[in-house]
Amino acid sequence: MDVFVGFHGHVLAAVQQLKHDGVVPDDASVEGITLSAPKDPTHGDLATNAAMVLAKPAGVPPRKLAERIVPMLASDPGIDKVEIAGPGFINLTLSRAFWPSVLRMVLEQGDAYGRSAIGKGEAVNVEYVSANPTGPMHVGHCRGAVFGDALANLLAFAGYDVTREYYVNDAGAQVDVLARSAFLRYREALGQDIGDIPEGLYPGDYLKPVGESLASNHGRDLLDMPEAEWLPLVRATALKAMLAMIEDDLASLGIRHDVFFSERSLTDGGHDEVAATIADLKTKGLIYKGSLPPPKGKVDEEWEDREQLLFRATEFGDDQDRPLIKSDGSYTYFASDIAYHRDKFRRGFKSMIDVWGADHAGHIKRMGAALAALTENEADLDVKICQLVRLFRAGEPVKMSKRAGTFVTLRDVVDEVGAGPVRFMMLYRKNDAPLDFDFAKVTEQSRDNPVFYVQYAHARASSVLRNVREMFEDLDVGGSDLARADLDRLNDDAEIALIRRIAQFPRIVEGAAQAHEPHRLGFYLYDLAGDFHGLWNRGKDLPQLRFIYESDRELTRARIALVAATQRVLALGLGILGVQAVHELH
Structure with a gap:
């Protein structure tokens, strides 16, 4: 049960009564009526804009209409107080007797708590990472990889049918550069002195194993071949090795893909999908021959000063x-990108999410235009841009990786601080905002380190659940048993505040899924952890508020129920973000 959905129904029932009484026209739309949590908790638990939305069709000032709605809502036994605020907002304060029912529901539903059906099984394609297969993943790829994976988790949790996809750019000139770089390492493996790596080739040591593999499989045969013969052989070997390395790097972060789609497959195999896509656009009258003026500002790498085949993107x-x-x-x-997205549509995806790096922001309009043209606006494309990540160690910029030669690899970061801290910190800021990642900060055990603060809350809850068994050996801390505790005994302000926060979880999940913003969940978990730590600290100062109360088994049982529910929601939220919920911190 979503608290907001339940009381939203009460608001709509009041509106229906107003329509029945002739105060509001029957055809007045209720779509804009919302129920949300006020920013200031002193204003109540919920707020609705119903009077503001219906004032115009009713021809009544918002506050006057609000005065008609208030008594209808006040009659609900779950509502303790109803007040009009500002120009006509209505604030609701729920009764204390209502909150135990939320806690009981969390305990009974267990891992199903917060799951939503808003996705209605809709097929969604989330394409993320899609880095050129020319070397190890770098820290810039890391942010997009974590964001895309967490977003896919979130959408699946909200009821969408999600496919996780990686677009392999294996058809461009860069893979030929990769092959030539690998061939150099092949010569090195045969004992030749290759000197300094020439400008334009990939210098990293990660290609040495590829060279050794080529030497083992081909001996010196490739040396006697012209480039046109050895290039496809070396390219295939190098690509296979790079993709295996990329998959291994991603696996270190717990990231997997359902589909690896080869760009080369669009034109290989006897059928040219790019040509078919252009022909499709041509039949729609959207292709012509013409020339373009040079782009303003940064030069587009695909612009040429000549007559050429153009897509009418401006339409x-x-x-x-x-x-x-x-x-x-x-x-x-x-x-090629148009053909690729056309292929997605033909595979049944009307909803597509692409996660791109900041350097691709200029391509958003053209891709949206192409998809709108090809699908006649049937498909929806949401491009999420992940801004740059700057690495620091105790405030000092981190230098490049020796293995990669030119950048810090994803694996370097994961190996140093662990997958959990990397994932959480990559998600603890909106994807389109720059991110500073400090190795010292993400391993610091303080409230200023969000991942530690949240993990510590889960570990602390686990510790309480272990310790209660020492005092009450027969106490069942399973959710279904705790749901039968006398939860009405939870009446301290801090206890109620924690239950309120737990009750927000389903709404946070749905809102984050609909907005494609997993960072909202990271912020929520930090606030939930803060409420739990605050309650634990009150127990230190006021012994009567401790979770385990030796002289009162039933009160202990009720408080353990609150601890177990908190731990459950922390674990669910961390699971969506792809972060392990630890039971002990060392």
């Missing part, structure tokens, strides 16, 4: 029309 909100074929006859990256 769908883009800044300019877009080229599809380069002067050498090859497709632009944009043309």
Whole structure:
């Protein structure tokens, strides 16, 4: 049960009564009526804008309409106080007798608490990471990987049918550069002196094993071949090795994908999907030959000063029309991307989420235009941009990785601080805001380190559940048994505040899923941990508020029920973020 949904129903019932009484027209829409938690808790537990929304169709000032709604809501036994605020908002304070029912529900539902059906099984494709398969994952990829994975978890928890996808850019010039770099390491493995790595090739040591594998499998045979012959052989070997390394790097963060989609597959196998996509657009009258003025500001790498094949992107909100074929006859990256998204649509995905790096922000309009054109606005594309991550150690910038040669790898970061801290901190800021990641801070055991603070709350709750068995050996701390405790005995302000926070979890999940913003869950868990730590500290200062009360078994049972519910919600939230809920901290 979502507390907000339940009382939203009460508000709508009051509105229906107003329609029945002729105060509000029958055709007045109720879609804009919301129920939310006031920012200031002193204003109550819930607030509705019903009077504000219906004032105009009713032809009545909002406060006057609110005065008609208030007594209808006040008659509900679960509501203790109803007040009008400002121009006509209505604030509701729920009765203390209501909150134990929320706690009981959490304990009875267990791991199902907070799960939602708002997704209605809708198929959603979440494409994330999609880094060029030319080397190890770097810390910039790490943020997009964690964000995409947590968003996929969140959507699945909210009832969507989620497919996690990685788009393998294996058709561009960069994979030929990879092959030439691997060939250099192959020569090195055969004992040749390769000197310094030439400009333009990948210098990292991660290609040495690829060179050794080539030497083991081919001996010196590749040396006698012209490049046109050895290049595809080396490229295939290098790509396979790079993808295996990428999957292994992602696995260290608990990240997996359901689909690895090869860009090369769009044009291999006897059928050219890019050509078919262009033909599709042509039949819609959206392709023409023309020339484009040079782009303002940063030069578009796909712009050429010549007549070329263009897509009418401006008809769908883009800044300019877009080229599809380069002067050498090859497709632009944009043309391949259109074909790829067309393929997603043909696979049944009308809802697509792409997680991109900050350097791709300029491509959002053109991709949205292309998808709108191809699907006649049937498909929805939401592009989430992940801004840059800056690494520090005790305030000092972190230098590049020796293994990668030019950047700090994802694996370097995970190996140093662990997957949990990396994931949580990558999600503890909105994806489109820059992120500073300090190795010292994320391992610090203080309230200033959010991941520690939340993990400590779960570990502390686990400790309480272990300790209560020492005093009451036969006490069952399972959820179903604790749900039968006398929860009305929980009446301290801090206890009620903690239950209120627990009650917000389903609404936080739904809101974060609908907005595609998993960071909201990280913020919520920090606040939940703060409420729990605050209650624990009150027990230190006031012995009568301790969770385990030796002289009163039933009061202890009720308080343990609150601890168990808190631990459950912390674990559920951390699970969605992909962070292990630890039972002990060392």
